[in-house]
Amino acid sequence: MKKLRLNSKARKAFRGSSRGFSMLEVVIAIALLGIIAVSVLSALQTAALALISADRRATAESLARTQMEYVRYSPYEGDPEDGPPQYSLDPQIIPLDYPGYSVVTTAIRLNKDEYTDDDDGIQEITVTVSHDGRVVVTLEDFKREPG
Numbered sequence: 001m002k003k004l005r006l007n008s009k010a011r012k013a014f015r016g017s018s019r020g021f022s023m024l025e026v027v028i029a030i031a032l033l034g035i036i037a038v039s040v041l042s043a044l045q046t047a048a049l050a051l052i053s054a055d056r057r058a059t060a061e062s063l064a065r066t067q068m069e070y071v072r073y074s075p076y077e078g079d080p081e082d083g084p085p086q087y088s089l090d091p092q093i094i095p096l097d098y099p100g101y102s103v104v105t106t107a108i109r110l111n112k113d114e115y116t117d118d119d120d121g122i123q124e125i126t127v128t129v130s131h132d133g134r135v136v137v138t139l140e141d142f143k144r145e146p147g
Contacts (some may be wrong), residue, residue: 060101060129060136067103067127068139104128107143 107123127139 005097031108043048056131057136059098060131063098063101063103064127064129067105067129068125068141071105071107071125072141072143100132102130104130 047084104127106126108126109123123143125141126145128135
């Protein structure tokens with residue numbers, strides 16, 4: 001078997017005669033690693049907050065659309081001479097499924113002409129969904145009284 005001859009620099013490195021890293025080099029390396037770690041963690045935190053915000057908005061929008069469809073297809077009740085037709089504006093969600101969310105629905109009867117009392121049976125429906133007291137989504141639509 002042949003022995004492999006190493007040059008003098010390689011021999012010094014393998015024999016342990018190399019000097020190693022200085023304290024300054026180690027401190028600079030640790031500082032660079034720290035800066036990189038802080039920037040990566042900051043980016044992850046920002047991404048997580050954006051994801052939470054998007055999830056809240058998507059949930060609120062889904063709840064608002066569900067409530068709007070419920071109101072749009074609910075039958076009118078009551079006598080029009082007693083005032084605007086009424087129907088249930090209660091939210092059709094189960095609070096345990098969506099903790100922190102609240103739904104407020106309003107219906108305003110619109111007159112055909114502001115200067116006369118002619119009524120064309122149109123209501124403006126507004127659904128507002130809040131999460132922990134902050135309004136997340138507001139939907140507006142119109143509903144015509146049948147007849």
